[in-house]
Amino acid sequence: GAGVSQTPSNKVTEKGKYVELRCDPISGHTALYWYRQSLGQGPEFLIYFQGTGAADDSGLPNDRFFAVRPEGSVSTLKIQRTERGDSAVYLCASSLSTRQNTGELFFGEGSRLTVL
């Protein structure tokens, strides 16, 4: 399909385990964003890539969270030593260019992470 694809759609893990969440953005979109949405809350910014580099990672809550985008397309969000408080829906979005300031981000359906 032509939209943003996220896998897995659901992930259940145990406290202390390592988790990877994958995002495949719309082809040609240079900007990629990760957001986290907890129950009853709006999405909260985690990290933003422009091309291969993390242009802004100010939203990552601590050093257990890391994200990469090695070839400027697919991105992986990595969470080490998961905690129950990490349970949330992790959203990925992409857009054409931050220079246009259009604000139209195209979102995937999210990866729901549950830490037991």
Added chain:
Amino acid sequence: GNSVTQMEGPVTLSEEAFLTINCTYTATGYPSLFWYVQYPGEGLQLLLKATKADDKGSNKGFEATYRKETTSFHLEKGSVQVSDSAVYFCALSAMYSGGGADGLTFGKGTHLIIQP
């Protein structure tokens, strides 16, 4: 910092009723304002936007006017349908939203339920 406040839900209306969902914001500089919608089982998608004061965004019968003097961007629709049932998010993009010029700060979302 930047923030968005929107009315708590759920909001339950009958079909053909008039809808208002209130949204106010606090931002540094001159933000762009957005309404995103999340239909059941789908990802967030842009509903409408306004990029400067007094602009009106509109789409699918929904409207919102950027009011700088009251820092508001209330969503309205004259006659709602069952198919409008969804979660609606007010958002802004501005400096320090996180994520460059397109990065978004979201409100908590308002769950709208339309009964036939």
